[in-house]
Amino acid sequence: MKYLYTAKETFVKGDEGWEGYIKFSKLNHLTELVSIDNLLSSSIVEPVYENKKDWDFIFIINQGITDFYLSLDYVMRRLETKDKFNLLTLGINPTEDCKNIGIDGYEFEGYDLLDQDYDISALTNCGGFDESFTSSDINEKGLVDDFTRAYEIRKSLLENNPNEHHADTNVIAKWRHKTIGR
Secondary structure: OOEEEEEEOOOEOOOOOHHHHHHHHOOOOOOEOOOOOOOOOOEOEOOOOOOHHHHHOEEEEOOEEEEEEOOHHHHHHHEOOOOOOEEEEEEEOOOOOOOOOOOOOEEEEEEEEEEOOOOOEOOOOOOOOOOOOOHHHOOOOOOEOOHHHHHHHHHHHHHHOOOOHHHOEEEEEEEEEOOOOO
């Protein structure tokens, strides 16, 4: 599996906007959101788009720029100064259960389902797809714990919502660094 990297702002219970988000999402059991959704968690990596070398590290898919990078060293060099953030390693559409894949210094958090633009989470930022999953499928960090269930939800989303852009998703395995940014 090819790994990608990013650093995102935290969004936890008690933060400004948290109560409004919980009311919108109806995910009352969340304690934090370990998110890569661009609307819910801003990137704190500052690439220099004018620098040709930076383009060697930016993950581009279907001519779209993402907030994911090919090198952890690059992410660490481009981090905006923050006291608390989520340093993440990501696996796109994994073919095996990732919960037992150990990445030194990281803890596996679960699976997200991002649209084809790698921008919006179908799990936590679409107002819910009740016919495809319920809040009980989502852990306290806004992710799916079970590999098989993540792919079942992915399939159901597209079958039940064939004309909805955010229902055509990628399964994203997510590990968070245990100490950096914590």
